[in-house]
Amino acid sequence: MSLDPQWVRSHFPSVLNSETVFLDNPGGTQVTQSVIDAVTDYYLTANANHGGAFPTSERSDAILHQARIAFADFLNAARPEEIAFGPNMTTLTFLLSRALGRWMRPDDEIIVTRLDHDANVAPWVALEERGIVIKRVDINTDDCTLDMSDFERHLSDKTRVVAVGLASNAVGSVNPVRTIADLTHMAGALVFADAVAYAPHYPIDVQQLNVDFLACSAYKFYGPHLGILYGKYEHLDRLQAYKVRPAENVPPHKFETGTQNHEGIAGAAAAVNYLATVGEKFGAPYEADYAAFAGRRKHLKTAMRATQSYEKNLFIRLMNGLRELPGVRFYGITNPARFDYRAPTACFNLEGHHPQDIAAKLGAQNINVWDGNYYALSLMERLDLETTGGAVRIGLAQYNTSEEIDRILAALYKILK
Numbered sequence: 001m002s003l004d005p006q007w008v009r010s011h012f013p014s015v016l017n018s019e020t021v022f023l024d025n026p027g028g029t030q031v032t033q034s035v036i037d038a039v040t041d042y043y044l045t046a047n048a049n050h051g052g053a054f055p056t057s058e059r060s061d062a063i064l065h066q067a068r069i070a071f072a073d074f075l076n077a078a079r080p081e082e083i084a085f086g087p088n089m090t091t092l093t094f095l096l097s098r099a100l101g102r103w104m105r106p107d108d109e110i111i112v113t114r115l116d117h118d119a120n121v122a123p124w125v126a127l128e129e130r131g132i133v134i135k136r137v138d139i140n141t142d143d144c145t146l147d148m149s150d151f152e153r154h155l156s157d158k159t160r161v162v163a164v165g166l167a168s169n170a171v172g173s174v175n176p177v178r179t180i181a182d183l184t185h186m187a188g189a190l191v192f193a194d195a196v197a198y199a200p201h202y203p204i205d206v207q208q209l210n211v212d213f214l215a216c217s218a219y220k221f222y223g224p225h226l227g228i229l230y231g232k233y234e235h236l237d238r239l240q241a242y243k244v245r246p247a248e249n250v251p252p253h254k255f256e257t258g259t260q261n262h263e264g265i266a267g268a269a270a271a272v273n274y275l276a277t278v279g280e281k282f283g284a285p286y287e288a289d290y291a292a293f294a295g296r297r298k299h300l301k302t303a304m305r306a307t308q309s310y311e312k313n314l315f316i317r318l319m320n321g322l323r324e325l326p327g328v329r330f331y332g333i334t335n336p337a338r339f340d341y342r343a344p345t346a347c348f349n350l351e352g353h354h355p356q357d358i359a360a361k362l363g364a365q366n367i368n369v370w371d372g373n374y375y376a377l378s379l380m381e382r383l384d385l386e387t388t389g390g391a392v393r394i395g396l397a398q399y400n401t402s403e404e405i406d407r408i409l410a411a412l413y414k415i416l417k
């Protein structure tokens with residue numbers, strides 16, 4: 001069963017009551033009323049610091065614990081203690097890379113990719129100061145996919161960590177992370193997966209992916225600005241975290257520096273619960289490959305499968321329209337038969353037009369799109385776009401409609417006239 005966009009939109013007050021077409025989603029999505037309510041409720045009923053012997057603190061800790069369970073469900077983690085919260089994915093990744101760096105020696109190697117957002121590059125490159133060697137996996141420039149033979153060339157018994165994205169936030173390519181994880185483990189190294197651009201569009205199963213660590217951001221899938229780090233318990237337990245002495249030295253608390261964004265965590269759990277209701281309403285509950293899941297885990301898997309299929313159809317309409325524009329240069333996978341390996345994010349340029357001009361002209365018509373490099377710096381450099389303003393990016397979410405696709409295509413035609 002496909003998503004009903006009107007049902008979806010009815011949950012998003014900023015979408016429902018607005019003339020704006022939100023196609024800036026890979027930079028951050030709108031939030032549901034339930035997320036707003038959860039944040040408000042936290043302030044009204046549970047606003048306190050962690051670990052106090054009084055009711056609001058106990059309520060606050062109970063809300064945080066429930067949120068951990070919600071994200072363990074969202075990612076199919078083995079236990080809630082494998083989920084740590086933080087300000088955003090970037091900060092959590094710096095925190096983890098620093099902790100992992102403690103366990104490495106000079107001349108050990110880390111593999112990063114040219115497809116990744118810099119948040120999954122810079123935290124690893126920072127370890128060069130400890131003598132760690134960084135290897136960069138190239139891309140196939142024709143379709144902006146990862147060059148897997150280059151990955152295999154770099155992988156060796158010197159590799160300690162492979163840092164790879166599940167999906168590109170710029171061009172949408174989905175990487176074969178399970179295969180990468182298997183090869184990496186055979187080489188005796190660990191895998192860190194950036195799921196920020198993947199989580200809004202696909203079900204995630206950390207056990208099936210067999211990754212050691214994974215990070216995502218709730219504000220990309222209808223929640224507040226918050227980062228989430230998953231780590232296999234044995235790794236989180238073994239690693240020495242950068243922490244203050246009085247803070248608990250057990251997972252996940254040892255990775256949660258200082259006081260957390262409690263209200264944001266409450267809101268993020270509400271975003272997960274919103275997605276579960278999507279699964280309950282629109283999912284196909286008897287999908288064979290989800291037979292092993294129960295309750296919210298099953299609803300979340302089916303919600304994301306329904307999202308994937310709804311957004312894929314919208315994306316085909318968008319891509320077909322964009323590719324007919326005069327002077328268009330479209331980046332990434334274009335063959336719909338390969339769209340299970342492509343997030344619904346369109347990246348393109350129009351000959352003779354600066355990407356920022358296009359974004360500004362659309363913005364003036366209340367159509368939000370991004371331009372620039374969106375911090376996918378290595379990719380833009382590799383595509384030779386970094387010095388010319390990058391590219392325009394249109395990214396879909398559950399609440400987008402085919403009417404909105406037609407509206408942006410018509411607006412682009414008008415700009416080109």
Ligand SMILES: Cc1ncc(COP(=O)(O)O)c(C=O)c1O
Pocket residue numbers: 026027087088089090091117119120165167168169194195196197216217226227
């Ligand atoms: C693929 C990807 N990774 C990482 C990040 C950084 O996430 P955060 O803003 O939570 O630090 C982003 C943000 O746009 C992203 O798109």
